[in-house]
Amino acid sequence: MAANPYMTFTEHLEELRWRLLKSLGAVALAFGLSYLGSDRIFAFMVAPLQQSLRPGQSLIGTGVTEAFFIEMKVALVGGVFLACPVIFYQIWRFLAPGLLGSEKKTVIPFVLCATFFFVGGAYFCYRVVLPVAFGYFIDQYLSLGVSPEIRIGEYFSFFFRMVLAFGITFELPVFTFFLVRLGIVDYRFMWRSFRYAIVAIFIIAAILTPTPDVINQTLLALPMTILYLLSILVAYIWRRPA
DSSP: OOOOTTOOHHHHHHHHHHHHHHHHHHHHHHHHHHHHTHHHHHHHHHHHHHTTSOTTOOOBOOSSSHHHHHHHHHHHHHHHHHHHHHHHHHHHHHHGGGSOTGGGGOHHHHHHHHHHHHHHHHHHIIIIIHHHHHHHHHHHHHHTTOOOOOBHHHHHHHHHHHHHHHHHHTTHHHHHHHHHHTTSOOHHHHHHTHHHHHHHHHHHHHHHSSSOOHHHHHHHHHHHHHHHHHHHHHHHHTOOOO
């Protein structure tokens, strides 16, 4: 089923439903594959924390079924990342009717760019932000003379929200492309609004980061500022003809 700009509201909802179902199907398939290696994925996820813990310190579990459900959640996260090209493809198929004819053929560059920015944002968080954040938080325990005992469930929630926040915010240039081609914004407007955008970026960073510390907020706000400048360039390159 292909969407078109002349659909009724009900038909658009039906098209959206099919796109969601196909995306969920891809995630379900990738979930099954990820579950087979959930132990290795979890080891990869806890590496940023492990390097900050002292000898003898480790994550703990406090519930009978906690480990099982963590494996399920880890597999789900792995499934989302494995299926993200399919998800972005379905997003494109739903939004493409609002673009010009020649632009509808750029589906492969869109899927590649969207996947790159999403995975890149998550990896930046994993490699740069989380080690700094965990090092700071563990030091706070030590300054109080307390040995940290962190539950795996709490760690997973923190990890997932941080990685997801960075992955989504790194999609800013991709979102800008659609806004520009749909005539909602242009590069002149974005440049004039730069000062206000900086304020908005720090507010968004404060909302998206699950802890109210300045370090995590700044580590998210700085790349968002760079991405905003990159988005201005995207808006200029893909500007609508006068």
